[in-house]
Amino acid sequence: MTSPHSSAPHPFGLHRSLEPPGVLPQIARRLDATPRALANEIAVSVRALSIDSASFRQLREAETATGESVRDQIARIVRERGKMQNPVTGSGGMLLGEVAQVGPEHPAAGGLKPGTPIATLVSLTLTPLRLDAIGAVHAATERVEATGTAILFARTLFARLPDDLPEDVALAAFDVAGAPAAVLRDAKPGDTVLIIGTGKAGLLCLAAARERVGELGRVLAVEPGAAAAERASRLGLADAIFTLDARDPVAMLDAIEAATNGRLADLVVNVANASGTESASVLCARDDGAVLFFGMATSFSAAALGAEGLAKPTRLAIGNGFVPGHDRTALDLLRRHAPVARAFAELSGRAGG
Amino acid sequence: MTSPHSSAPHPFGLHRSLEPPGVLPQIARRLDATPRALANEIAVSVRALSIDSASFRQLREAETATGESVRDQIARIVRERGKMQNPVTGSGGMLLGEVAQVGPEHPAAGGLKPGTPIATLVSLTLTPLRLDAIGAVHAATERVEATGTAILFARTLFARLPDDLPEDVALAAFDVAGAPAAVLRDAKPGDTVLIIGTGKAGLLCLAAARERVGELGRVLAVEPGAAAAERASRLGLADAIFTLDARDPVAMLDAIEAATNGRLADLVVNVANASGTESASVLCARDDGAVLFFGMATSFSAAALGAEGLAKPTRLAIGNGFVPGHDRTALDLLRRHAPVARAFAELSGRAGG
Numbered sequence: 177m178t179s180p181h182s183s184a185p186h187p188f189g190l191h192r193s194l195e196p197p198g199v200l201p202q203i204a205r206r207l208d209a210t211p212r213a214l215a216n217e218i219a220v221s222v223r224a225l226s227i228d229s230a231s232f233r234q235l236r237e238a239e240t241a242t243g244e245s246v247r248d249q250i251a252r253i254v255r256e257r258g259k260m261q262n263p264v265t266g267s268g269g270m271l272l273g274e275v276a277q278v279g280p281e282h283p284a285a286g287g288l289k290p291g292t293p294i295a296t297l298v299s300l301t302l303t304p305l306r307l308d309a310i311g312a313v314h315a316a317t318e319r320v321e322a323t324g325t326a327i328l329f330a331r332t333l334f335a336r337l338p339d340d341l342p343e344d345v346a347l348a349a350f351d352v353a354g355a356p357a358a359v360l361r362d363a364k365p366g367d368t369v370l371i372i373g374t375g376k377a378g379l380l381c382l383a384a385a386r387e388r389v390g391e392l393g394r395v396l397a398v399e400p401g402a403a404a405a406e407r408a409s410r411l412g413l414a415d416a417i418f419t420l421d422a423r424d425p426v427a428m429l430d431a432i433e434a435a436t437n438g439r440l441a442d443l444v445v446n447v448a449n450a451s452g453t454e455s456a457s458v459l460c461a462r463d464d465g466a467v468l469f470f471g472m473a474t475s476f477s478a479a480a481l482g483a484e485g486l487a488k489p490t491r492l493a494i495g496n497g498f499v500p501g502h503d504r505t506a507l508d509l510l511r512r513h514a515p516v517a518r519a520f521a522e523l524s525g526r527a528g529g
Numbered sequence: 530m531t532s533p534h535s536s537a538p539h540p541f542g543l544h545r546s547l548e549p550p551g552v553l554p555q556i557a558r559r560l561d562a563t564p565r566a567l568a569n570e571i572a573v574s575v576r577a578l579s580i581d582s583a584s585f586r587q588l589r590e591a592e593t594a595t596g597e598s599v600r601d602q603i604a605r606i607v608r609e610r611g612k613m614q615n616p617v618t619g620s621g622g623m624l625l626g627e628v629a630q631v632g633p634e635h636p637a638a639g640g641l642k643p644g645t646p647i648a649t650l651v652s653l654t655l656t657p658l659r660l661d662a663i664g665a666v667h668a669a670t671e672r673v674e675a676t677g678t679a680i681l682f683a684r685t686l687f688a689r690l691p692d693d694l695p696e697d698v699a700l701a702a703f704d705v706a707g708a709p710a711a712v713l714r715d716a717k718p719g720d721t722v723l724i725i726g727t728g729k730a731g732l733l734c735l736a737a738a739r740e741r742v743g744e745l746g747r748v749l750a751v752e753p754g755a756a757a758a759e760r761a762s763r764l765g766l767a768d769a770i771f772t773l774d775a776r777d778p779v780a781m782l783d784a785i786e787a788a789t790n791g792r793l794a795d796l797v798v799n800v801a802n803a804s805g806t807e808s809a810s811v812l813c814a815r816d817d818g819a820v821l822f823f824g825m826a827t828s829f830s831a832a833a834l835g836a837e838g839l840a841k842p843t844r845l846a847i848g849n850g851f852v853p854g855h856d857r858t859a860l861d862l863l864r865r866h867a868p869v870a871r872a873f874a875e876l877s878g879r880a881g882g
Contacts, residue, residue: 481850
């Protein structure tokens with residue numbers, strides 16, 4: 177169990193967990209980062225790390241406090257832990273690189289060639305990593321140039337980087353790809369879909385909703401910032417975009433009731449960054465509708481107890497960041513909706529963490 | 530908007546919010562508790578309050594610290610706020626009483642007679658309340674005898690108290706009624722259903738799952754306590770009950786893989802009290818299955834990011850405490866499964882908060 181060279185490496189990478197042995201790699205204090213792919217693994221030649229925002233901020237603070245540079249801290253953490261998991265924040269980031277070696281039993285064997293540029297779609301906190309050298313540290317983008325080898329398990333999500341879209345745009349699309357894929361899966365022709373928040377995830381959801389509900393359906397959005405609402409409005413995808421704060425459930429209900437003649441929304445997609453938007457999300461959905469919560473600020477209990485307190489039997493879903501094919505789905509939406517891709521490029525000077 | 534006597538009282542009770550006016554009653558600092566039912570309201574003659582555990586504990590601590598009795602504190606809070614919402618914990622509880630007056634436009638008008646004994650199914654934090662007198666305070670059950678009048682809005686959930694089941698059993702069943710109702714709604718004949726946790730909610734879910742999946746389906750459960758697992762096992766509803774801690778995802782996956790020949794569960798119902806059970810819940814569900822999270826200790830981000838990290842496209846649902854008819858559904862399950870009702874009575878010396 178403790179050596180990657182024992183038989184039957186586990187699809188979730190349990191065989192790489194050294195301390196404690198056999199746990200999920202995200203939980204392990206230390207991973208075996210031996211830089212060779214086992215039968216169901218992929219080895220990746222690392223080109224850069226995109227460090228999670230919370231982690232990067234902590235590393236810079238520690239640099240000021242202790243004098244140990246961000247570069248040296250990263251080198252030390254990866255050497256000690258076999259992965260880039262900030263021991264203070266617990267967070268990681270993702271990496272960019274090229275496929276070096278594909279194990280014969282990996283699900284992508286046969287279709288994935290060495291040299292293919294990829295990005296990981298899961299956290300560095302569960303990715304075995306050995307670094308040979310660390311280059312430039314770009315504070316503005318929280319990007320760190322580095323060479324080394326990372327290991328992907330059979331179930332580790334990754335995406336091929338496209339050659340027709342800027343890298344930052346592709347990475348930003350991957351970062352929020354679960355939400356539009358869920359909209360394409362769950363919205364139906366003729367539905368009224370309400371998108372709460374028009375950041376990057378919201379813009380892709382607008383495009384997905386417009387495609388799915390068709391001309392008989394309605395796409396509504398709310399956004400507290402006037403400039404962001406105006407930018408979303410110019411895309412021409414929504415029937416109406418309201419400059420409203422979703423933390424005000426009564427104002428939200430008034431607006432959406434008026435816009436739908438009291439029918440409310442069949443599907444509410446919450447991609448807001450703010451907390452406290454659960455009640456409004458529930459109130460604006462039909463009793464027989466659904467709310468998809470994708471905002472990481474969502475409170476489980478506020479959503480559950482809010483719906484109960486309002487006697488709303490509406491289905492409430494925890495947005496799952498993984499929908500099969502979501503990476504290509506997100507890129508394809510950008511390709512089909514050039515104005516969205518342009519808005520995305522404006523918003524994606526920095527890659528998501 | 531600030532007077533309950535203005536026209537068109539709101540189904541969510543916004544017209545009763547005085548400070549600030551027009552907000553959701555749960556958020557308001559003070560409600561208008563005028564003890565007469567408006568057109569779409571019900572007035573209830575209060576018999577007892579069941580105070581939320583966190584609130585009751587705080588009231589007793591304050592009694593020790595300040596000398597103001599629990600009774601006097603409750604009287605003061607209700608007088609000041611027009612509702613029993615503990616200003617420190619923010620929590621409430623529920624109430625028992627009899628229907629006094631049904632407004633002609635309330636959805637239950639016609640079918641609900643004055644004198645019917647009921648319990649509210651939503652929090653006291655959103656229920657206008659005026660108390661005339663407070664009687665005995667029962668610390669063991671966190672029950673307070675009281676007379677007065679409460680107001681239910683058109684959308685305030687309540688349940689009729691049955692005359693064939695003990696009151697404490699009925700209240701405990703109402704408290705967890707959402708979970709078994711969701712199992713009856715979502716499980717299908719032939720499914721494998723895994724219940725995580727065999728407290729009161731878990732026992733009702735076992736009965737619901739057994740009824741729904743039939744003889745071709747399988748009902749599995751996990752429970753960390755040996756005594757609780759043994760009690761659940763004696764009910765004869767599950768095909769297998771494992772004494773396992775759901776905070777150990779690897780042990781859970783091993784057990785459920787072995788029990789299902791690797792197929793995993795179509796539906797996982799998490800009714801565990803402990804936090805840290807999200808990964809195991811996701812791991813034990815099929816990729817095309819679903820997880821229903823009903824445990825209030827569930828972390829939204831742990832569930833969402835856990836599923837993404839494991840590349841599991843499994844649907845994740847926030848258990849909604851309200852499914853239409855869930856109160857009768859829960860009582861009917863107890864009536865059809867006498868051993869469950871007996872186990873419930875043992876566990877229900879105290880009503881849920």
